[in-house]
Amino acid sequence: MNSEIQNIPSISKLHEIFNFEKPTHPLISIIDVSKWEIPAKYVGVKYTTGLYSIALKDKSCGLQYGRNTYDFNEGVLIFTAPGQVSSVMKPQALNEIQGWMLFFHPDLIRNMPLGSTIEDYNFFSYDVHEALHLSDTEQKTITDCVGLIQQEISARIDNHSQTVISSSLELLLNLARRYYERQFNTRSARNSDVVSQFHTYLGDYYKSGSFGELGPPGIEYFADRVHLSGNYLSDLLKKETGYSAKDHINNFIIDKAKTLLLAESNSVSEIAYKLGFNYPHYFSRLFKSKTGMTPQEYRDAN
Known part of the structure; x- marks a missing residue:
């Protein structure tokens, strides 16, 4: 297996490597997966691209993204962002x-409204096992959007092409966001278990003394333990509770701080260090933003 990572920086390079016909547009391409033959020589080769991709496939296709393998027996939508590593696991x-697979270069949307909001679509950073499962109706709607884009890039490029293509992409992504919300809703029972696990891990982290030794935990600490990507976990928490992962961690810190301020005689600075703050004034600022009082004012008032 080739351990080197091959970079695919452009649409033209993508077509060249996989022997596709010359692209009709330099910054975006839609590939019919049924016409994509992958010989054995590509198995195990790792690739990273400078492209965004959106893919709809009807079953397992032997692709691995990051740490997880695409292994479904039904149509799902998966998203990847530039810089992510993928590899072919079977011919x-x-x-x-x-x-179909839709690829587009960031330059396509850089001077368009979508260029300033693309990072808000967190599902580009979800793991492959967090793919979007579509109903037949949803799949048709998404595919119709792709059809509009295909018509545009197959026609002669004019002064309106970039706007039309970018707007169609934005519509597709907003539909995906809606469908992901539906998926979160239909998996509410399982999501509640994840929220419970999150709080358990947060409490255990505090009990172990890790706040003082390592500082407050980041989202990836919890994501690894519940086997989700950081962005997916954060979106799940926001959907289920109304609060982001950072909000949950900060609220936990404030709750513990209130207990420590009233139960211990340690100084505010010592409590700040115990809660993972290298600089006590950051702790005081957070505490006041959440309670309307400084830690000392809270202590004096109670």
Whole structure:
């Protein structure tokens, strides 16, 4: 297996490597997956691209993104962002897989409204096992959007092309955001278990003394333990509780701080260090923003 990571910086390079026809647009391309033959020589080769991708496939296609392998037996939508590593785990014959893959370069949207909001679509950083499962109706709607984009990039490029393509992409992404919200809702029971696990891990982290030794935990600490990506976990928490992961951690800190301020005689600075703050004034600022009082004022009032 080739351990080197090959970079695909552009649409033209993507077409060249995989022997596709010359692209009709320099910054965006839609590939018919049924016509994508992947020979054995590509198995195990790792790739990273400078492209965003959106893919709809009808079953497992032998692709691995990051740490997880795409292994579904139904149509799902997966998203990847520039810089993510993927690899082919098995050869693919013509007509073996049905679906499409849409690739676009960041330059396509850089001077468009979508260019300033693309990072808000967190699902570009979800793990592959957090893919979006579509109903038949949803799948048709998404595919119709892709069809509009295909018509545009197949026609002669004019002064309106970039605006039309970017707007169509934005519509597709907003639909995906809506459908992900539906998916969060239908998985509410399982999501509640994840929220419970999050709070358990947060409490255990505090009991172990890790706040003082390592500082407050980041979202990745919890994501690794519940086997989700950081962005997916953060979105799940926001959907289920109304609070982001950072809000949960800060609220936990304030709750513990109130207990320590009233139960111990340690100085405010000592309590700040115990809660993971290297600089006590950061702790005081957070405490006041959440309670309307400084730690000392809270102590004096109670």
